[in-house]
Amino acid sequence: MAIMSPSSKTIGALMMTLVLATVAVAARQPPSPGVPTTTTNLTLHNLCPYPVWPLVTPNAGVPSIPTDADGEPAGRLDGNGEGLATLAFPPGAWLGRVVARTGCAGGDDDDEVDAYGNTVPPAPFRCATGDAPPVTVAQVSVGGPGGAAAYSVSLVDGFNVAVVVTPHGMPPPEGARRGRRCPTLGCAVDLAAECPVAARAPGGGCGAGATQAALFKHLCPDTRTNATDVEVTPQDCVDPGEIKVVFCPKPDSVLAGHL
Secondary structure, three states: OOOOOOOHHHHHHHHHHHHHHHHHHHHHOOOOOOOOOOOOEEEEEEOOOOOEEEEEEEOOOOOOOOOOOOOOOOOOEOOOOOEEEEEEOOOOOEEEEEEEEEOOEOOOOOOEEOOOOOEEOOOOOEOOEOOOOOOOEEEEEEOOHHHEEEEEEEOOOOEOOOEEEEEEOOOOOOOOOOOEEOOOEEEOOOHHHHOOHHHEOOOOOEOOOHHHHHHHHHHOOOOEOOOOOOOOOOOEEEOOOEEEEEEOOOOOHHHHOOO
16 A cells, blocks of 8 residues: 655644644743843932932943933932932843942033133042942842842941832732842931041041941941841842832831832
8 A cells, every 4th residue: 555645735734733832832831030021220319408429330241221421320310309310220130339429520521711711621520428438339139030139238338328229110929920028228317427426537428347337237227237247127029120229218218118
């Protein structure tokens, strides 16, 4: 008996059926645990009674956050809640730090002319605090394995501005990719007012040291005051839609857990 070979049309139909079935199965699979499925923004909000100039610095090998025309991620943020900027993290994992500089001046693009008609180059951009310690540092990490995010406020380098970090826009608590524990962390206390006289910095703020670290931890338990320190409140945050850094937050903002 002769054995009939399947026609090319039959083979094509079988292959198309197989492809459609494979696509349908893949569509029902959950996303890979190592690939975050949300886009996270970084929001900076200044509640201080004075302007701040945020500086967002990525870790080595990590792309910078897209900047504005002035080359700064946010530029000047006016005080009393008027200064607000939302920036998009680059795709993939991002790790870096955010500081608030204060008392900044200079850096104009144009030369000036003095009373004798001589051209005077513009003064360099300098800040009273934030360019160097003492400085409060918000540390942020997003896009980790499974969409993990981590954040903290470090007082290891001293204090210049009260800062808290809080995530927003977590997915609903369903399945493995839930928002989990995403508390507000940081310090809403003006530690400069509590600083020992010997540790006060000329431009403002409070320098680091063993005595100050103990004071910082006592007043702000949800900060990090040395290389091995962790916050009292645990975190286990996944896929936040926004990481919000607030300068000079309300006194009860850490306890309230949201901003």
